[in-house]
Amino acid sequence: MRDIHSYAAGEWLAPGAGARNIASAITGEVIAQAGNDALDAGAMLGFAREHGGPALRAMTFHDRARMLKALALHLMEHKQALYDLSYDTGATLSDHKIDVDGGIGTMLVFASKGRREMPDAHVYLDGAPEQLGREGQFMGRHICTPLQGVAVHINAFNFPVWGMLEKLAPTLLAGVPAIVKPATATCYVTELCVRLMLDSGLLPKGALQFVSGGLGDMLDLLGCQDAVAFTGSADTALKLRGNPKLMENSVRFTSEQDSLNASVLGPDAVPGTPEFDLFVKEVQREMTAKAGQKCTAIRRIMVPQAQIDAVISALSERLAKTTIGDPRAEDTRMGALVSGSQKRDVLEKVVLLSAEAERVFGDPDNFTVKGADRDKGAFLPPMLFHCADPDAAERVHDTEAFGPVSTLMPYRDLAHATRLLNRGQGSLVASIITNDGEVARELTMGSAAFHGRLYFNNRKSMGEATGHGSPLPHMVHGGPGRAGGGEELGGVRGVMHYMQRTAVQGSPDILTAIGKQWVPGAEEITDRAHPFTRRFTELDLGETFHSPSREVTLEDIETFAHFTGDTFYAHMDDEAAAANPFFPGRVAHGYLLLSFAAGLFVQPDPGPVLANTGLDNLRFLEPVSAGDSIKVRLSVKHKTPRNEEYGEVRWHVTLTNQREEAVAEYDLLTMNAV
Known part of the structure; x- marks a missing residue:
């Protein structure tokens, strides 16, 4: 005790x-x-x-x-x-x-x-x-x-x-x-x-x-x-x-x-296909894992009319291999329900389901329990029901037996399958086993609004898929209607x-101070050594380097085109470029501008900058023609410690032309020594 x-x-x-x-x-x-x-x-x-x-x-x-x-x-x-x-x-x-x-x-x-x-x-x-x-x-x-x-x-x-x-x-x-x-x-x-x-x-x-x-x-x-x-x-x-x-x-x-989660066998998943076998395996696992006591367990099984008998046979055969007994035994595949009261509740729900569906596998009065007393423990066998007329049924769509119980039902076509899916009035998850992308799309468009998660699986994903009933921390867990209307998990x-969430308004300096991220228009710190010569811990938000200008020549554009192989007409054919609504004529490559920008702001000597790890939010804002000049503003936007040796610096980079017009903008990421 x-x-x-x-x-x-x-x-x-x-x-x-x-x-x-x-x-x-x-x-x-x-x-x-x-x-x-x-x-x-x-x-x-x-x-x-x-x-x-x-x-x-x-x-x-x-x-x-x-x-x-x-x-x-x-x-x-x-x-x-x-x-x-x-x-x-x-x-x-x-x-x-x-x-x-x-x-x-x-x-x-x-x-x-x-x-x-x-x-x-x-x-x-x-x-x-x-x-x-x-x-x-x-x-x-x-x-x-x-x-x-x-x-x-x-x-x-x-x-x-x-x-x-x-x-x-x-x-x-x-x-x-x-x-x-x-x-x-x-x-x-x-x-x-x-x-x-x-x-x-x-x-x-x-x-x-x-x-x-x-x-x-x-x-x-x-x-x-x-x-x-x-x-x-x-x-x-x-x-x-x-x-x-x-x-x-x-x-x-x-x-x-709790919710009436469903699984749909796609019309393409006929016996003999990997999808058919996968479907049977997934349903059996969801009926028996935790003795069916999972909020994501499959309660309704939807199968093309022509495959009903095949699914009943295959699923019954697989369920028959489920060893029920003392969960401490290594060969036990399904243990007991959590309590006697839970067992009684499930049996009461089974009575309701039995009024609309025929039990085709599992007898709660006649099953074997290994290593434990069947009557003293809260044991039940997996029970499979078949509802031949799901359109006329009510209880199979609104009654959840929170145990190893599921109901099989036929559908005529995808529109019918969609209606049956949505009869549950909101679920945590619905799964569709299909190798046909159009089947997946039609069922998504027709029923996604009724489900918190749609799980698709087939021969390509089955080796990595985590299963119908596995909520993952990266993805939202929850659902509309009967499922509660809420969400959990889903990463951030x-x-x-x-x-x-609060909307804050003010000057760029105020927003910079609140969010600890430099906002363009905020104060710039320009009276220090080149920021690439300063260590991670020495840099302050808003430290800014303004580069000299560089003229972009026609020779630059053609050299870059031939060197890289990027001979797109906008860079090489003046007449064709002028016919384009975005360009006045031949223009510089966007990536040429990025390369020139790096040459303008980089401090080449060995120093605290260890690596360039990428760039985010790149936008080309105005075309640059031969004869235009560009210059760069490089500002410390944000700092993120990574370990005791280095941290990530996010730099805000703006390229402007001789008319002070912004021609490109992006965030540069570097790793800087602490």
Whole structure:
């Protein structure tokens, strides 16, 4: 018997009044208790706001990204303990890896994106500056800063580690403290994960708190700087979303709910094709992984009418090979549902589905369980249904049995398949197995608005594809309608859920000071040595080098054309070029101008500049003809530390002609010694 503690306001608190028993999914025996009605929600929120928030906001995005990476590596060292504890949830080792390894991997992705895609600063710049005045001295841009409140995460039972870490990683990267409340049925696994992170000493005081059991009146105490992220059933989401205080205070509420996810077998994927075999494999995996207890599991299977019998036969044959039993056994392929109550709920939903569909595989009253007592544990077999008339059906499109249950249904053509897909009224994911690009396009155009993710797979992608049911941290996870109408993950998009986007307006100098990125029109520093002679740490934003002019001759243009092989008519044929609406006649190559620009601003001696790593945002603005002159303005726009030896400098480069007209503009990237 384990006591599952809560971590509140810096202290671990044992279960108390209102504690609930937690049973093993394998044996049905009580193994733990969790919950304490005496938790002080106000104190927890105050602790996070007073300590966790300020400490996290004092760190830069890169500081927080490094913290996430260290946390992930620390958890990696202790993942076996999380595996061992997870068996009582009914999950197999393969299931644990989805949960534990998937959660750790998600943290590592956010750590990487934080270092690569966000600044080593406190303000995230969303888009380029906008010129709001005629002379360029009144500008605007959008910035994002951390919410100054608390993120409350309410998670489902099926992924006690991944479900927490996929919310926690973007939250901490944003600079916001979190209070985590997992589902009670599996909170003992989450508790160990939280203990590991807190014991590492990597988290600032107040950055993470943990509730085992109920939240009490916490939601009633939230304000406009707080956020709630929920994963679970649609019914529970509706109750939480309707909290008067959440609505009154416009508290951000993100919901990721259960949904009737579907998979479509393309009309080209007939028996004997790689796509047909892939389809059967994907459906079987999604029905049995985590005993079907995945928010992304396939609930509806859509197949061309002519392939119904073939799919029933092939899928039944594959499902029959699924060994059900004690998840600790190596040969077990599907363990138990999380609890007896969950098993009863699934069986109740099966009764509803049975009114519209025939069960063609799996008998809940007659199946074998190896190494465990079938009646004491929360075991069920995979169950496949066939709905012959999906147009007349209702329950198969609105009832989710959250277990190893799926319903097969025929479609006549792609338009019919699209209507069936959309009958689910919003899902997290729909998959289409096809090798026909036009099939993929038609189904996308007809149903993308109803799904948070569309997953296509075929013979070309199958070797690398991660599977229908695998949300990836790089891509958004969520969906419209029944799926909750929210989003999580999606790289930096997920971080933005815990930040406020603000439009700031002012002079270029003001915008430069706020965003720590030089804005054209801001003050230039020109009284120093050539910036290429100065080390990364010595450079200041706005340091600028103005080059002398260089005339571009006709000989230059022709030499460049013959040397490079770029003899495009605009550079070599005056009459043809003049007939072009963009040119007055023969003009210089754009890349010739870039080459001349480098020659004008480069300081050739060995020095702090180690490498040119590329350029961004290149625009050619005006043509340059023979006889025109060009000069360059090179300014330090932004600096990003990379390691102890060097950092990245982003230079703003503008080329102008003899009339002071901008002819080209771009950002140059160099690595400079620290």
